[in-house]
Amino acid sequence: MNDRIAQALTKLFDRHRIVFWYDAKQELRDDFETLSLPGVEKLELTNNQYGVKYKILREQPEQKFLLYREGPQPNDLDNWLLDVQLAQGEFRTDQVAIWLSELELGLEFTNVVQAHVEFFQAIKRKDALKKLLQADDTAGQIRLKMLAVCTGSEPRMDAVMENLLQELADGRDEKIKLVDRCSLDSFLWEQMTRLYGYNSGEPGIRDFTIELFKSCYAMGTAGQVKLTGDALVFLKRWKDSRQFEDGFETLSGECAEVLGIEQDLAKRDFRELIELDYFRLIDQKIISDLVRAVTSRTVSSGDVSLWVRQRRQGHWYREYQHLYEAVDYAAQFAHALGEAKLTMDSLAEGVQRYSRFWYQLDQLYRKFIYHVRISGQASLMGSLTDQVENLYSNNYLMKLGDRFQTFVDATPRWEAFPVRAQKGFFEHWVRPFLRKDNKVCVIISDAMRYEIGDELLSLIRQEDRYSAELEPALSVLPSYTQLGMAALLPNKALAIADNETGTVLVDGQSSQGTANRTKILQSALNGRG
Structure with a gap:
């Protein structure tokens, strides 16, 4: 006991020069008499208050004093040292007083400690609270920090509630039961009323959760709202939290069922739901209607x-990204096709129009198909997919193919000036680098569509370190892989071998295989290839 008294008094003397000790039950005289604190002079109050007052204030104004009285504190009117006591510290030996001393809290917080004795019974909770306390804390702030300790959260009401909601989602109740045992439940619900307008005859975490989802949904759909706007702010913070999003999703699903959200959504236009994201069902409704x-x-x-x-x-x-993107690309494709004028007056004009505009239709179609496949929702997208496929095949591919074929059949020479021919690739795009002794890397991707090249161009340009350009070239005919690869090599004449292999000859030499193509490059570059 003496050690605990010494520790508590030492902490008091860290903050006060004079400490009063009233031994109301007259049980601790021996502890007082054996007590020894460095730098502290002990005095006993025995009808000598005036002399003591003169000594501690006039004679020794720098000395620390412990003033002990065996018995209760005198009435204020009879207490000649009341002014000193109010300005200095008081040591009390009941359990509440000891806790106050350990936490370095003033006597004005006695009621706080008395109201929540269970909280202070655990050393771990008490130590955790002490780390959070500040010198200017109010009673409300102390209780909030006690809630934070009980729930394992930051000392903010939104953080406290996030932890309690996560516990509810996990099917546990240890934290909220601890709040109840520590008699902090009334304070908790008072704060919920003050902050969010939550009132209930039988307040509880689940009841609050249902009301939270109900009111926030009503705020976006012109329904009856019971909670305040700050409740909506809290819900948005909660659902956007990486730490607690799983709990949000679990409780969102449970509340959607309790509140009959699916039935309510069926009666609404999806346009009034665009800003809402409190339930998974909202996204399903919007996508289906879109x-x-x-x-x-x-x-x-x-x-x-x-x-x-x-x-x-x-x-x-x-979760629904690919469905949203698929719908978006389908709408863009239909619009772009409706705006496109799929006409041309020459083969060259057709090539130029494709490289400037029409390729975008292929790009939009590809992206639509990609997102539909990744979504795994072929049945949901069935009608839209059928429509896009029909438009792409009949209104785009067939029409454009027929127009190109007309000019292909009629052209006397296979050229589309000013579009360069593929067989001139090496001389136009590669040779200029070599003349400057620069290195150049040529990457060949068989049958990569022009629109994919356009997307690659955009990705390269997003990198600050690079610049990029995209330019079309007119393919050789017939357009098969071996001839296309050979056309990229330095050449004066291309020919197809007169046999069943389909081997392409470059200036009379076979271009079949890497070794032969290397020889062709070395020959054209005087052995430097």
């Missing part, structure tokens, strides 16, 4: 792109 709207051509491509862009900020976007 598929129907794009298929029926009742929405514009611009609106679809805007809506998809807005949904990218939503909580569930990652």
